[in-house]
Amino acid sequence: MDAELQEIRDFLLTSPDYAVLPEPVLDRLPKSLSVRYLRRGSPFPPAESEAADLWLVRAGAVDLRDSEDELLDKLGEGDIFAVPEDVDPLNPVAGRVVEDALFYLLPGRDARELRQQHPAFAERFDRASRRPVERALAARRTGGNRGHGVLTVSVGELVTRPPITIAPESTIRAAAERMTEQEVSALIVMSGDELVGIVTDHDLRKRCLAAGRSRQEPVGNIMSGGLQTVTRETPAFEALLLMSRQDIHHLPVMSGRQPVGLISTTDLIRHQGTNAVYLVRDIRRCESVESLSQVAGSLRELQIQLVQSGATAFHLGQAVTAVIDALTRRLLKLAEARFGPPPVPYAWLACGSQGRREQSVHTDQDNALIHGDSKDGEVDAYFTRMAEFVTDGLDACGLPHCPGGVTPRNADWRRSVSGWRKEFSRVTYTPDRKRAMLAAHYFDLRVVHGDAALFDPLRSEALTMVGGQPPFLAQMARNALRRSPPLGFFRQLVLVPSGEQADTLDVKKQGLLLVSSLAQVYAFQAGLTGMHTLDRLAGAVHAGVITRDAGENLCDAYETLFTLRARHQVDQMKAGEEPDNHIPPKTLSALERAHLKDAFAVIGTMQKNLRSRLAATGTL
Amino acid sequence: MIQPPGPRLFCWRRQRRAARVPPGPLRDYLAGRIPDLSSDCRETPFLAVDLETTGLNPAEDQILSIGWVAMDGLTIRLDTAGQCRVRPTREIPEASAVIHQITDDQAARGGSLGEALERFLEVLGGRVMLAHHAAVELGFLDQACQSEYGFACMIPTVDTLRLAQDEMERRQETVRSGGLRLNALRERYNLPRYKGHDALNDALAAAELFAAQVSHRAEDKPLPLHRVLHRPGPLW
The missing domain is CATH 1.20.120.330 (Nucleotidyltransferases  domain 2)
Known part of the structure; x- marks a missing residue:
């Protein structure tokens, strides 16, 4: 017999779920399938379905909805649906065919057998069975905020207990005992009703033990004052960014003037699944381009973690950009160490997605530089060297040079304050297509490092300038x-x-x-x-x-x-x-x-x- | 329920013929039961069939292959899919070789018409045949049985082309040229376009079309088999 069913075998191969199976298994598989047609409006899966039946959409479309009629998933050509082994009575998933559909159906017993023999298939199969249910749960969790992506938790949701406090007059020893007994890594120091500081196990080590200080001294002597704080409403992600920018690991959570909790990077990392904070800290400790390029490799890991923990586009862009900003700053510091202090004040600018803080791991450099006016020819030479060093360094860190020449190596993107002012008015008053494209770039410039006072006033000036220019807007x-x-x-x-x-x-x-x-x-x-x-x-x-x-x-x-x-x-x-x-x-x-x-x-x-x-x- | 005389007459004639046919595959087939003609289409066992032939005239042209797949109700069971190549006794005309992409060499590897018929009649037993433009299939199968066993076969048949035609007439649609072709009809029901056109693929394509036609027509009421059965004039 030469019943080949080649057509069906070929289609199985286009399904990412079936494609994980070895060729000989795929060759035999069509014989185990049956074909079903369900017209638009039919319930899905049909009533006579059995647990673990695996449906593959050959043509048409199916909507899967939860008990509140919320759309959980849409199945289209090439998608699979596994009939759940046991239906969760609280979260039944009901489907309806929304476009006349043809299916290839693998009966539950065969599907189970395939699962047992092929772990890769089992994994995809499990995902297919879980997916609608997970979406149902996720939809329920986000409640009224559907369509805006997963909102990250606010700090208040991470605070599980009131802060453990201590008075500034208590001894260091008492503080250490308190921390051990309460199993915390930091105490909030309260003078009466007022928050005056924080003391962490890190402080105990560094400022007491390592400094040879007596344990009988008041804890006030080793605490950190002048604290950054957040409120319950602060998004956890913002707290994380604040910590990474300031290189701190604890933040008191305030309700008015009253501390109601203390969150640590560990709390956040546990919830956000990210090591952005550690990454930024590691970057700051690098002393060479080589070590920076090694650390920069973790940027990919960061994106993987963030995506898997369901970060929104906004948060992901912010986090990746924060790391790339940190890399840039570190390289500029290394450049300053190498070429000597800058002869005039300058600022390093980012444009494009970095300027807007919307980067992802696959990104190239888009930078510019502004420096104070000077007649000295050496000034430009200094910044050229700096630009070359930094952009080469970024390239070594996996951020390729800008293919479009948007780089301070290029004199068009490396100008003095008056040079930029002239350029801005040029594109504003006599706009053409090319200038409009340039202006679009200029509009996204942001100071990453250096003297913001050089650039920010210029930017507001330019914005005021274009406000009354209809031809500019048209371009x-x-x-x-x-x-x-x-x-x-x-x-x-x-x-x-x-x-x-x-x-x-x-x-x-x-x-x-x-x-x-x-x-x-x-x-x-x-x-x-x-x-x-x-x-x-x-x-x-x-x-x-x-x-x-x-x-x-x-x-x-x-x-x-x-x-x-x-x-x-x-x-x-x-x-x-x-x-x-x-x-x-x-x-x-x-x-x-x-x-x-x-x-x-x-x-x-x-x-x-x-x-x-x-x-x-x-x-x- | 009172059955229309046509199907009953058909069953009776079939039984009578079985008595006259000499022992062999055709007699076994005719003596076997056929599905209850008043049963619901969605519970009837079918066998979707397609023939590839060297031309359209059963008297002159020959069968090159028979492809089939069984349908239990509206579920097409691919485990039953089968195809038999037939070694022709004459050369394959070039024109049909282009369509089927069956060359003389390939055809030469097929079995005899008798072997193919024997297998086919065995799987057809107890099932209603389903084909697109069934007159061709019936004509060639009759001719083949005639030459192998001396009698034409009497196969209860559903024709998807005829069903489509009836449906269009009911809706007073004008039929565009080529509008009743298998692929054109499949498109109406959002069925995918298949690339292969061997007998098995076309049998499967017809089976899917039938499933779509019944799903769209039957609503939730039962659709008795005799309402969709093919009525070749002299048989009823």
Whole structure:
């Protein structure tokens, strides 16, 4: 007999879940399947389904919803669904066919057998069984905040007990005993009702034991005063960033003037699953480019951890940028040590995604430099050397040189204060396409290191300048509207028969940057100073430049695209590949595809709105 | 329930013929039971069938392969999928070799028509045949049984093309040219386009189309088998 069922075998291979099986198993598998057709509106899985039955969507689509009719997942071509072994009566998952669908069904007994024999398949199978339930739980947890991604916890949720306090007059010995007995690593020092300091086990070691201080001295002598504090409402992530910027490990949590708890980096790391704090600290301790490049390798680990702990696009971008900022600062310090102190004040600027604090691990350098005016020719030579040292150092740390020449090695991006002022007015008053593109870059410049007073006034000056320049706004808008979202990509993604390789999606160029450019234009219109795309969108809503709905939709689109990219990069890194921005359509789940489609649609609509609005006012 | 006379007459004739056919595969087949014609389509055992032939005229052309897959109700069971190549007694015309991509060499590896028929009639036993444009399949199978056993076979059959035609007439749709082709109809029901066109693939394609047609037509009421059964004129 030569019953080949080659067609079905080929389709199994396009399913990432089945593709993990060895070839000979795949060759035999079609014979174990049955084929089912369910028309639109049919309940899914059908009533006669048995536990562990494994459904593979060959064509069509299915919505999975929880008991409150909340959409948990969408299954499309190539997605699998495993009928749960036991239904959780509190979280039943109900599906409905939303597009006439054809399925390949593997009966439960065969699915179980395959699981036992092939651990890789078992893992994917378990994920498929868990997924809808997990989404149900996640949907419940985030409650009313759906669609805004996973909101990180606030500090208040991490505080589990009131702080352990001690008076400044108590002895160091009493403090040590107290810490041991309460099993804490830090005490809050209270003078009456007033918070005066904090003492940690680190202080005991460093300031008492190592310094040869008597244990009978008052604890006030070794405590740290002038504390940074947070409130219960502070997002845990902000607390983490504060700690990493200040290089501290404990923060008192205040309610008014009353300390109500104490959080440590350990608490945060346990909850956030990140070592950003340690990473920044390690960077600060590096004394050479070599050691920096070694530490920088952990940046990838950081992104993996953050993505897996469900960080939002905003938090991920902030964390990765914080680390890259720290690397840059450290390299500048090393440059200053090497070439001597700078002859005039200067500031190192970041633009593009670093400027907006929206970076991910796959990023290249986009930097500029501003320095005080000087007639001395040596000044420029000094900063050229510095720029070369720092950019080469970043390159060694895995952040390649800017292919577009946006680097202070290039004289166009290394100017004196008056040089930048002249450049800003040039692009503002006589804008053309090229200048609008430059202006878009300039608009995202942010001081990473050095004298902010050189640049910040210049920036506000330039912003005021462009405020009254309709031609400038028109050029910026044209710049933002140059590219449309790849809606065709999605159509292709859905309609191209599987097996044929569709093009990959450049999620940055074809998605994220479109949102960022729109946000830039809105920020211009509203005269906003915020830099992050999400801040700009929120500001634009506040200023009435776009409606609340539009703002929320664009934020969702941004979140979707950013998260998709971050996950894609994590998958690549785990597979030992270089992370990039190119997502092959095959790797997208049905839900991701649905979200992506929504995101592109929103971007398309907002581009159209911007175009027609500017046309109506005669600006475009 | 009172059955229309057609199907009952058909069963009776089948039994009579069984008595006249000499012992062999065809007699076994005709003597075997066929599904209750008043039963619901969704509980009927079917065998979706496709033939590949050297042309469309049963009197002149030959069967090159028979492909089939069983359907229990509307569940297509791929474990039952089968295909038999037949070694033709004459050369394959070039035109049909292009369509089927079966060359003389491949066909030469097939078995005899008798062997293929024997296997086919065995799996068909107890099932209703399902085919797209069934007249071709019935014509060739009749001709083959005639030449092998001296009698035509009487196969209860459902034709997916006829079902589509009825459905379009019911909705007063005009049928576009090519609109009743297997692929065109499959597209209407959101079924995927298959690349392969061997007998087995086309049998599977017809089975899926039938599942889609019944799912869309039956709502939740039972759809008795005799309502969809193919009615070749002289048999009823």
